Amino acid sequence: MPGLASLVLADARFPGGGHVHSGGLEEAVSRGLVSSVDSLEGFLLGRLRTAGLVAAAFAAASVPVSAHCPSSGTSHSRPPLTCDDADVTRSRFAELDAELEARTPSAAQREASRAQGRGTLRAVRAAWPSPVLDDLVAVHPRPHHPLLVGAVCGVAGEPPGEAARCVAYLAVSGPASAAVRLLGLDPFAVNAVLVRLGPALESVVAEAVSAAGAPSSDLPAPGAPVLDLMAQAHVDQHRGRLRLFAS
Amino acid sequence: MSGDHTHQHGPTGQHGHGHLVSFDPTESEPDHHAAPPAQGRALRIGIGGPVGSGKTALVAALARSLGERVRLAVVTNDIYTTEDADFLRRNAVLPPERVEAVQTGCCPHTAIRDDITANLDAIDTLEERFASRDGQGLELVLVESGGDNLTAVFSRGLVDAQIFVVDVAGGDKVPRKGGPGVTTADLLVINKTDLAPLVGADMDVMTGDARRIRGELPVITQSLVEDPSAGEVGAWVLDRLATRVAA
Numbered sequence A: 001m002p003g004l005a006s007l008v009l010a011d012a013r014f015p016g017g018g019h020v021h022s023g024g025l026e027e028a029v030s031r032g033l034v035s036s037v038d039s040l041e042g043f044l045l046g047r048l049r050t051a052g053l054v055a056a057a058f059a060a061a062s063v064p065v066s067a068h069c070p071s072s073g074t075s076h077s078r079p080p081l082t083c084d085d086a087d088v089t090r091s092r093f094a095e096l097d098a099e100l101e102a103r104t105p106s107a108a109q110r111e112a113s114r115a116q117g118r119g120t121l122r123a124v125r126a127a128w129p130s131p132v133l134d135d136l137v138a139v140h141p142r143p144h145h146p147l148l149v150g151a152v153c154g155v156a157g158e159p160p161g162e163a164a165r166c167v168a169y170l171a172v173s174g175p176a177s178a179a180v181r182l183l184g185l186d187p188f189a190v191n192a193v194l195v196r197l198g199p200a201l202e203s204v205v206a207e208a209v210s211a212a213g214a215p216s217s218d219l220p221a222p223g224a225p226v227l228d229l230m231a232q233a234h235v236d237q238h239r240g241r242l243r244l245f246a247s
Numbered sequence B: 001m002s003g004d005h006t007h008q009h010g011p012t013g014q015h016g017h018g019h020l021v022s023f024d025p026t027e028s029e030p031d032h033h034a035a036p037p038a039q040g041r042a043l044r045i046g047i048g049g050p051v052g053s054g055k056t057a058l059v060a061a062l063a064r065s066l067g068e069r070v071r072l073a074v075v076t077n078d079i080y081t082t083e084d085a086d087f088l089r090r091n092a093v094l095p096p097e098r099v100e101a102v103q104t105g106c107c108p109h110t111a112i113r114d115d116i117t118a119n120l121d122a123i124d125t126l127e128e129r130f131a132s133r134d135g136q137g138l139e140l141v142l143v144e145s146g147g148d149n150l151t152a153v154f155s156r157g158l159v160d161a162q163i164f165v166v167d168v169a170g171g172d173k174v175p176r177k178g179g180p181g182v183t184t185a186d187l188l189v190i191n192k193t194d195l196a197p198l199v200g201a202d203m204d205v206m207t208g209d210a211r212r213i214r215g216e217l218p219v220i221t222q223s224l225v226e227d228p229s230a231g232e233v234g235a236w237v238l239d240r241l242a243t244r245v246a247a
């Protein structure tokens, strides 16, 4: 049941601050690791299966379920994240926040995720006002982006799979558009790469949804040390010079 | 009947809220979208215009001439991020804590118009920094756009008023070309008048075209070489501040 929320949040025109993040692509380009459509495809696939999967699983796990949330009815073995009980919702969000922090070893990437969560929050507050957002903000004023996307999709009545697909897609669409801008790659070729990632994207979504029912400590934790290191280098070494993207 | 109707509302045909035409057949309420008074936060003035027209030089001049009287801070959007911020800091025009640079992801116009998140975050950072420091808060935030083309204007969600800076060296046909910056900015500045004889620009043509296109909206011609304090623009800014306080 795809809905408007996951479409709006995945839209490149959504005003949540995503366009200033390249998902590590700017650093990869400046090191000569990505310079063509082919090398971009490899970069995106790696990012999808690591950072993309983690984000997708946490987005799916953050979709609230309850009688008052239209998305109820999905069967989950995990403790339900309800819309009714603020305490239950908050402690579940707190758990997910801590688990996602632990899966994001680079401080620069944690900051990029919170920056996008904060920007998205500002935009969604106007569109989907809900106490669930207050519960998320009570845990941290700058919520991680995947948690916020999950919460909003839930509020809008979408199932966990849509939240997962939204953030998994953003994990690759952001760097893809940054590549068009930084390298002047043929936009049709880059768009075709994104579409070719379709099957990989669907398997990430399926894995995220099935994992989302587990206790949050068991959510997937694939590592991408090169992306972690490059994200940190992008901020540390480029501070104060020639940096067009925040991450 | 329509003729009589127009006359009842005076020569401008204005109803109370300035709505000349409604395209919504169901609308019956007066326009509730009056500009918010925005008290309790700093006045935000955007400074836009093409690359090299003198935006940073104007910001520096205003910081120098108003800095003693007005609690101000600056957000810069230069495409190479910290060049402008460094210039302002290096020239000791503004202490570093009063300048925030944002990354615009290769899209300076997006960052001031379509997705203003990065700029709002920078303004929030500055406001919080000074609110907590001396409890007095900021009175004025100047937001310098990255150099862009004639179509780039600031979102009303980001700034309260905007100045568009063009320069004489860009040719005396620039105002005639129009575009939303030249046409609608609250103040048009035609900079570098000292260069007019050198580039064969006719100031009468420039100001004449600008006034014709802009109607009642003000135009200031200046040379920062001849008046490094940007006196006229400074007076305009002080007037905006005074109007707002009185409102």
Ligand SMILES: Nc1nc2c(ncn2[C@@H]2O[C@H](COP(=O)(O)OP(=O)(O)O)[C@@H](O)[C@H]2O)c(=O)[nH]1
Binding pocket: B049, B050, B051, B052, B053, B054, B055, B056, B057, B058, B147, B191, B192, B193, B194, B195, B222, B223, B224, B225, B226
């Ligand atoms: N001759 C002259 N040069 C100016 C004037 N204002 C700025 N400049 C110079 O024009 C260049 C570009 O100015 P800058 O403020 O960096 O432009 P920006 O790209 O719009 O920020 C710099 O070398 C300035 O010193 C002026 O009124 N007259």
Ligand SMILES: [Mg+2]
Binding pocket: B055, B056, B057, B078, B084, B144, B147
């Ligand atoms: Mg500048």
